[in-house]
Amino acid sequence: xxxxxxxxxxxxxxxxxxxxxxxxxxxxxxxxxxxxxxxxxxxxxxxxxxxxxxxxxxxxxxxxxxxxxxxxxxxxxxxxxxxxxxxxxxxxxxxxxxxxxxxxxxxxxxxxxxxxx
Amino acid sequence: xxxxxxxxxxxxxxxxxxxxxxxxxxxxxxxxxxxxxxxxxxxxxxxxxxxxxxxxxxxxxxxxxxxxxxxxxxxxxxxxxxxxxxxxxxxxxxxxxxxxxxxxxxxxxxxxxxxxxxxxxxxxxxxxxxxxxxxxxxxxxxxxxxxxxxxxxxxxxxxxxxxxxxxxxxxxxxxxxxxxxxxxxxxxxxxxxxxxxxxxxxxxxxxxxxxxxxxxxxxxxxxxxxxxxxxxxxxxxxxxxxxxxxxxxxxxxxxxxxxxxxxxxxxxxxxxxxxxxxxxxxxxxxxxxxxxxxx
Numbered sequence: 001x002x003x004x005x006x007x008x009x010x011x012x013x014x015x016x017x018x019x020x021x022x023x024x025x026x027x028x029x030x031x032x033x034x035x036x037x038x039x040x041x042x043x044x045x046x047x048x049x050x051x052x053x054x055x056x057x058x059x060x061x062x063x064x065x066x067x068x069x070x071x072x073x074x075x076x077x078x079x080x081x082x083x084x085x086x087x088x089x090x091x092x093x094x095x096x097x098x099x100x101x102x103x104x105x106x107x108x109x110x111x112x113x114x115x116x117x
Numbered sequence: 118x119x120x121x122x123x124x125x126x127x128x129x130x131x132x133x134x135x136x137x138x139x140x141x142x143x144x145x146x147x148x149x150x151x152x153x154x155x156x157x158x159x160x161x162x163x164x165x166x167x168x169x170x171x172x173x174x175x176x177x178x179x180x181x182x183x184x185x186x187x188x189x190x191x192x193x194x195x196x197x198x199x200x201x202x203x204x205x206x207x208x209x210x211x212x213x214x215x216x217x218x219x220x221x222x223x224x225x226x227x228x229x230x231x232x233x234x235x236x237x238x239x240x241x242x243x244x245x246x247x248x249x250x251x252x253x254x255x256x257x258x259x260x261x262x263x264x265x266x267x268x269x270x271x272x273x274x275x276x277x278x279x280x281x282x283x284x285x286x287x288x289x290x291x292x293x294x295x296x297x298x299x300x301x302x303x304x305x306x307x308x309x310x311x312x313x314x315x316x317x318x319x320x321x322x323x324x325x326x327x328x329x330x331x332x333x334x335x336x337x338x339x340x341x342x343x344x345x346x347x348x349x350x351x352x353x354x355x356x357x358x359x360x361x362x363x364x365x366x367x368x369x370x371x372x373x374x375x376x377x378x379x380x381x382x383x384x385x386x387x388x389x390x391x392x393x394x395x396x397x398x399x400x401x402x403x404x405x406x407x408x409x410x411x412x
Contacts, residue, residue: 009373012332012346055352057373082356082371086363102176104281104331104353109172 002114005047006031007038007064008080009056013103017051017080020107026114035059039067042075049117051101053080054088062091069096076117118254118279119246120145120210121287121394126232133219141213142285145206152181155199156191166190174280178273178357206249251276259291259389266362267406270313271391273358274402281350282330283395288402291391297383297403299412301339303347303376305355306409309369314410315355316383316403317347323398330396341378348374377412385410 004026008014011033018028029045032038035052036059042050050068054061061079068075079097081089089100099113124138133141153167162170162185170184177184182196191199214220220228233243238257245253255272262268271291278286301324304316317327324339324347332346355371362369383403388410391402403410 010345010349010352011342012349016332055371055373082352082359086360087368088370103349103356104175106172106175 001025001027002048002117003027003029003045004114005029005038005041005045005050007033007035007041007050007056007061008053009033010053013053013080013105016105017110020105020110021114024107024111035061035064035067038064042068043071049076049078049098049114051078051080052097054092055082062088062095065092065095065097078113078117118251118285118287119207119249121285122246123207123229123232124210125287126235127220127228130228130231132224132228133214137217137219141210141217141219144213145209152196152199152203155203156185156195159199161195161199162190178276178361207247251279255288258288258391260293262389264406266311266367267389267404269361270315270355270358270406271389271402271404273361274315274354274404275391275393277350277354277357278327278393278395281353282327286393286395289392289394291389294388294390295384295386297388297390297401298380299377299383299401299403300380301344301376301378302381302383302403302412303344303351303374304403304410304412305348305351305374306372307355307359307369308372308409310367311369311407312405312409313369313407314385314403314405315351316410316412317351317400318383318403319398319400323400326396326398326400339378341376344376344378345374348376375412381412383410383412 004021006014006017006028014031021028029047030041032041034056052061052064065077076098078099078101079092080101082103098117127133128135128138156162157164157167170181173184185191186193186196211225214225215222242257255275299318300320302316302318304314307313322339325336325343327350328336328343328346331350336343352374359369385405385408389404393400393402
């Protein structure tokens, strides 16, 4: 069972993701609606895994990833993307993202990624 | 999609009642068999392979058969044979109309000719409509658009709505406008080698036709949560579009989606306003290309 922080500007996505994770025995420690808020919550809740949406207002997922990795280089981060963000995915890999999750969410895909980490 | 368009025409022109149309459409959807199921029953695919393709379809703007060929599970000729087994939707529709005794085949053919005359479709257009292929149908309803990517993003939007929201949706004649009054709108801009905006707007509660299905919720009003759900669909559409054009080395990036639940004007030099009927509700698909929409 993993303790997870969800960072996504979409309430719909947060709700769907939380539903899938909790239904499968994982604990969602907290949620954040943008990268800045996610960074603050990462510092306080200390999750096993953080899911970071790439496209967010205020601070996007790549910037948040960079900041989180500065705080904890071993942080396990799953980047959440819509299809079509290949160049950002490459950048995320360079910044140390662990895995990628593509919207719309598929429960099997999410659970396999969590298990892998 | 043509069944809905032609069916609506048959009701409007009093060939059949709306109740009869609903019955025929419902029967048609019951007997529509998925390609994956046919492939498995024909022992051309394993259940696991069919499931894998279904999962891929959730994140790719491609048809089941195209993915199966790409993965090397089926040949193109096998896909053609399976499609033949699946049956043409229009023929199924016509078959049910005659089986139920609502119209004879001659009456259907005659109504089809009236429909063709009324909307000015050529024989080639009618073939495209009857084929049921969205790629061939969508351009018939669009105004003249020089930029192929403009047509492509609209096509991706409609195919995604069909795939994720309503397989029986249809579109009406689209037009260019420089200003559209909207009461509720969800949108996302794309930036990069081209600029674009894709939005859905709807009067009253019409956007719930998208929001409730996409989020699996029972929103009762088009509030901010419902609009957020519509934005997520837009995000998927734009993601698929950005992926497809990235194969031709064109980069476009998605900006954070926006939504507004109060009346305002959407303006641009050229907004393509595509009226859609989704789950019986009218929703406007608004798209600009090579410029962003001001809302």
